[in-house]
Amino acid sequence: GQQLNQSPQSMFIQEGEDVSMNCTSSSIFNTWLWYKQEPGEGPVLLIALYKAGELTSNGRLTAQFGITRKDSFLNISASIPSDVGIYFCAGQRFGANSKLTFGKGITLSVRP
Amino acid sequence: DTAVSQTPKYLVTQMGNDKSIKCEQNLGHDTMYWYKQDSKKFLKIMFSYNNKELIINETVPNRFSPKSPDKAHLNLHINSLELGDSAVYFCASSQGGQYYGYTFGSGTRLTVV
Numbered sequence: 001g002q003q004l005n006q007s008p009q010s011m012f013i014q015e016g017e018d019v020s021m022n023c024t025s026s027s028i029f030n031t032w033l034w035y036k037q038e039p040g041e042g043p044v045l046l047i048a049l050y051k052a053g054e055l056t057s058n059g060r061l062t063a064q065f066g067i068t069r070k071d072s073f074l075n076i077s078a079s080i081p082s083d084v085g086i087y088f089c090a091g092q093r094f095g096a097n098s099k100l101t102f103g104k105g106i107t108l109s110v111r112p
Numbered sequence: 113d114t115a116v117s118q119t120p121k122y123l124v125t126q127m128g129n130d131k132s133i134k135c136e137q138n139l140g141h142d143t144m145y146w147y148k149q150d151s152k153k154f155l156k157i158m159f160s161y162n163n164k165e166l167i168i169n170e171t172v173p174n175r176f177s178p179k180s181p182d183k184a185h186l187n188l189h190i191n192s193l194e195l196g197d198s199a200v201y202f203c204a205s206s207q208g209g210q211y212y213g214y215t216f217g218s219g220t221r222l223t224v225v
Contacts, residue, residue: 042216042217104153105154
């Protein structure tokens with residue numbers, strides 16, 4: 001089935017550093033979304049992107065919808081300990097029965 | 113005030129048993145989903161219902177049967193549980209269409225022993 005590629009599987013950064021995560025696909029998506037999952041909880045939507053080239057911010061988070069529609073990135077600036085979690089990208093296509101397809105996630109650790 | 117609530121949070125059961133997980137959303141959304149998250153954290157869609165009608169069934173074994181009594185509820189019944197069914201199951205809902213993200217419940221951790 002359709003897969004979104006996220007790597008590496010884990011990232012370790014120092015508090016205060018910026019971090020960037022990439023997500024790529026072999027085919028086009030019409031919507032890109034970024035979710036964060038904390039232990040024992042479900043994924044929570046961080047940012048949604050709807051147009052190729054779109055750049056959107058949510059506090060210290062910035063995400064972009066790639067111009068080819070086959071990729072997206074998420075940047076977290078000035079990381080803090082509560083940024084720890086699993087970050088998933090997800091893509092969706094047009095259509096009444098479209099589903100959200102997730103990447104495998106990146107586990108982010110922040111050292112104080 | 114919980115938007116998407118699942119019960120139970122944890123479920124430990126023996127192989128061969130039948131169990132159900134319940135999900136309710138109070139967001140007024142038209143579409144509900146079941147996702148399975150495996151031990152490697154990969155999230156895979158299982159089912160999707162729109163206004164009580166099944167619209168996505170992703171090659172899930174027949175032992176899994178979703179039921180939607182109304183558009184605010186989507187339950188998952190699993191027959192003859194197997195060890196490989198152990199996972200975290202997430203319910204989610206959305207308004208439908210590509211302009212709305214999904215709202216997830218906090219998950220049900222199923223352990224089959």
